[in-house]
Amino acid sequence: MKEIKKILVANRGEIAMRILRTAREMNIATVAVFSEADRSAPHVRFADQAVCLGMAASQDSYLNQDKILSFSKELGVDAIHPGYGFLSENADFARRVEQEGIAFVGPSWQAIRTMGSKLAAKEAASAYAIPMVPGTLEAVTDRVQAKMIAQEIGYPILIKASAGGGGKGMRIVEQEADFDAQMDRAVSEAETSFGDGSVFIEKYITAPKHIEIQILGDQHGNIVHLYDRECSIQRRHQKVIEEAPSISIDASTRVEMGRCAIDVARSCGYYGAGTVEFIVDSDQNFYFLEMNTRLQVEHPVTELITGVDLVKQMIHIAEGRALPFVQSDISIRGHAIESRVYAEDASNNFLPDVGTLHTYRPPLGNGVRVDDGFEQGMPIPIYYDPLISKLITYGTDREEAIAKMIRAIDEYAIQGVQTTLAFCRFVMKHPVFINGSFDTNFVAQYFSAQELGKETSQQEGLVAALMAWEQQKKEVDFQSGAEEIQLAGPSKWRSKRRNL
Incomplete structure (x- = not known):
């Protein structure tokens, strides 16, 4: 076992802060890296040491492998x-x-x-009889044959980039007449985004739930799952709200999905933290989608319902330690919800917004967690993902977690950029979300700029009222302080000075 005494965090923003905090709790020295755009970021000041990688663009900084490795060796980093x-x-x-x-x-x-x-993942998982969405297990090379397979599967189908993620290189084909045009678009986007134009096709499930299973594995062959997360509220195939556990699956499906997730991890000799993603249809049939070989953005909801610090476990696993628990030790306690607070204009197709956080005051209180990497007065850089923070609430049940989320959103004061807060509040109060009948089409079916306007007006009113109250409180405190000064009598310092 190799003890980690110094760790470099090759990232920025809220996730860098998340990792640095756990490392400090573990008495591990830390090194932060940053770009010129992030020179004044909180993670830079929080770490024991910080080094600049280069200019703002990702390829010149956070994607510069040579510099990250060079600094790691120079500073004696263990991990x-x-x-x-x-x-x-x-x-x-x-x-x-x-x-x-x-x-x-x-x-x-x-x-x-x-x-x-995705193709290699399907091939590896197939050895364990994991349920798969009907489709091709190899990259499409012959379009005539691909069209024949599409006819057998039945339209609509989905064309997906093998190396893809985040909705890129993905196209829905409703009918055969659209096949060639959508194929060209998918291949082109896959080549541009991932440098790999390989695509495959599978049946498009029209109203799916997107549910994922968190797993942990050590280097000794032990693997456990930490139950499920519901991730069906998405825009542009990217998640905005997640919760744990899912409201959409029954107990037997939960057990079976957990077993399959462990088998997927076992199929590639996996260790560390990872997530196995599934889509689930209205009949509780689930199908393997992909595996994310990293810590997920939404990991806090799993931490809250299981009590497991995933970052701490990742570090222990990297040291070669065995998992300190077995599957029977892990249980679900309560309910947690995460809202991603993006600098985006939800009324304008969720386009990123840029500006300065003139006001930034996150909510506090029982059952509220905020993972962020920004402070008041900081600009939102245009070079990176526009995630400002993750707002997470925890309750004894789902109803309580939702109530806490609404309260926390109302208390979250952000001015200077458009955010997804009003959208998240809209979701929390929507009857389809409350009763659990939503799927990945929620935004297309229920959301509109007009509906958002109502939430935005209410949110802005609450923020304005909060700021007015704080200003009034400051004035009262100042006046009270002035009275105390007057009542205190002449300054002792001045009296002594006159006597010198």
């Missing part, structure tokens, strides 16, 4: 935690870290490579 995004699922980077004798806080580079290709 590198990649967080999520950037280099977290880059098999070549994980391999280089390992070759340098530094622990990569994540899975092996071989597992990353296998699961990084």
